[in-house]
Amino acid sequence: MDEKKEFTPSIIYGLCSWCGTGGSETAGAMHLQYADNIRPFRVPCTGAIDPVYILRALIEGADGFAVSGCHPGDCHFDSGNYRARRRIAVLKSLLDTFGLDSERVLLRWVGHGEGKRFADTVNEFNDYIKEMKKNPLAERRDT
């Protein structure tokens, strides 16, 4: 087996309680297969995800971090997803500034009924991170 195949990225997937999680449930109901190495975690709203959580995951060993919540206009709390988008925009431009692979962070809205979109997102991101190889920050002891 070559090295690339052996690498199973660890990916954290932040899902909001309303749409993101719903999308994953729909994917399950539709019996869609998606990569099993993602670790979903549920937050009340994507607006509750502080960039620090993402940074902490990336520094402590995650190879990628995806965030999915309600489409613009659909947020259960009216504007939490807009907040998430702004925060992730800040985070991604910071990561870009310091050459730390902003592609390891993915933001894509997934509605409750969009099971296919959820499964596709997982697989697409998983493949992408596989290409990117291991996150170098995760292996540095001087962080």
Next chain:
Amino acid sequence: MIKGIWVEGPVKKGVLDFLNGLLAEKKIKAVLMPAKNKGGDSYAWFLMGKDRLLESADPVPPVMTTQGANVVSYLTKKGPVWEKTAVLLRPCEYRAVIELAKIKQVDLTNLVLISFDCPGAYPLEKYVNGDPEELDESFEVCLGGVVELDGPRNVCAICHRFTGTGADIEIGLMGGEGKGFWLVPGSKQGEELLDGAVGSESDNIDVREKAISDRTIARETKRNNTLDSFQETVMGPENLLNTLSACINCHNCSRVCPICFCRECYFDSKALSSEADNMLQRAQRKSGLRLPPDLLLFHLGRMSHMSVSCVSCGACEDACPANVPVSMLFALAGRNTQAVFDYEPGRRLDEAIPHTVFKFEELKDFETPYIKEYSKV
């Protein structure tokens, strides 16, 4: 609105006379401004107004000991001042005051904000270890805006917002060549205070505007070039961690930062403490764990929290015991994150902080588009 009043004569004395005049006429009741400390080797802020200003008061100090916005915040955090109080601020301090006003850490009621064309400041360490008199002298020479300050702080050398645009009263030094200064009103309140000030109606203020625009252009280029080449030295995990290798994780940068107003910083909180076994696991994953942990997380996380409001005042670097180029890192981060929202901290009071307002359609670049056809399953 009058364009400005030209006051001939030595700058510092002229400004003090003007403020003393306002105090005597009871137009203002107090002044908050820096003054030399007793030992003469540093500066501190003083609230004055019992009678005249202190002899040692210095409207344009050569160092920034405590960020002025922090001082204004101490004064007004619990409520507005009841008497008109003038505050003398560096442009970066003024901008930080505006940012703090947006997040309700400063109450601007009854404050008269006065700023000046800032020649920059010396690194605090250089000033307290050096010969203050000598440094004061060479600083004085730069007040007229002709000569650039020799050996300023890194972030001052590339400062492109060196005028107090927006303040109630601006003290125009640029173009005055040290022969005098302009008092430029920036608001209704400022104009009222200038009414009756000693000086001549200005017809030569264009000189200042010219000098400012020249230096702004030069500084903008210098800022971008310097930050670009600095960026090259910190790009990538290896370079970034090399830059941070001297950091001792003391968090003093965040304690002196005017924008970092949180009483309990997330990075000092229990959220980041963990059990010994957990830390051992982390050490195993990373083949070693630097203690105290979470150093990179602190810097990047702090940037994600406050870099859109970073006014590049350089207080962080002055306070850093390990000589990490913190202020440059934050200037670089701030430049890029602020550009995302076309936001400039401290520009206007009514410009909301990006984290607090949203648009329905925006920031498409930061989402990953879903291009696959929605096929029926």
Next chain:
Amino acid sequence: METMIDSRMMMTDFLTALFDKLDVAGVAVMSKLPSGEKTAFTLFTGKDDIKECVPFFPAMPANAARAVSKFTRQAVPSKTVAVFLRPCELRAFTELIKIKQASFDNLLILSYDCSGVFPFQEINLSDETKLNAYRDAVSTGKNCEGIRPVCAACTRFTPQGEDIAISFVGRSTDQPLVFSFPSEKGLAAAEQLGLDVSNTVAASSAVESLAQERRSAEEELTAEVDASLSDTQGLVNVFDRCVSCHACSYVCPICYCKNCYFDSQTFEYFPESYFIRMQAKGALRFPVDRVLFHLGRLSHMGVSCVACGMCEDVCPVNIPVSQIFKTAGSKAQALFDYIPGENYDEPLPLLAYAEQELEEFED
């Protein structure tokens, strides 16, 4: 005095043996950073990286007691972890154990007699001249030029309360390590390490000569500080430059409070009160309560001050904080005949009272 044993082991052998023979879960020790010229206290869980360790490197970028407190405060490790601490760090650690901010359960504490450190800003891994001078000073038992003033005047440079002591002063770093094992944990470890206890070594005379030099340096320092603080004005002058950043308290191992009283709402006033104080004093200096902070902090932690010198290292305006705290602290400690960090069982003076004491302070 415990018997000193020649271990016939170099430092790397010893660190490897910790993993192999003592089966420790980790070792926390000063080590080189993967990039840059600096060192940091690092926790290792395997022997692969121990060649990066530099336990005796003369820099203290953070008081390790603070780090180990953070490590053990929530829950102690479930397997033994070996921890290298300088004597002052060990004293601070002991103080922290007394106030329940740390625990020595499952820790194997290693210490050594310390020759002092340079201010952490001033020493890099590649500073060969400085490091050579330091090595010479160590082997001859002298104060090296350039070490921190508070280190040069440190008379408690031999560890107390450790499990394994490494004899450092008077020896060369390229010779096998000399150990003593003052505690039961240490003796058990010695057995597991399989040391030949018959290879005893005499104590080096350099320790005594260093102690002598240190004692006279301490007297000088005390006299100097006393002179600079001779009246109220003296104190105000010393802290004249202070910018009230409170960095000294943040790095202090003894100042463990999460919410420092001096950063609390107590010291935030309504604007009116600032104006009243301004009227009373003529002009009010900001940030306020600067001298109060230093005196107050001294009153809170002075009896436990171990004079580790971190406060002085981080002061952005170079106030000799630790020289003042060392001098003032040892006076407060003398009142109760208390030596901070000497003994785990000795209670803090402010927690143990006698009915008849300190009568000279009553009128």
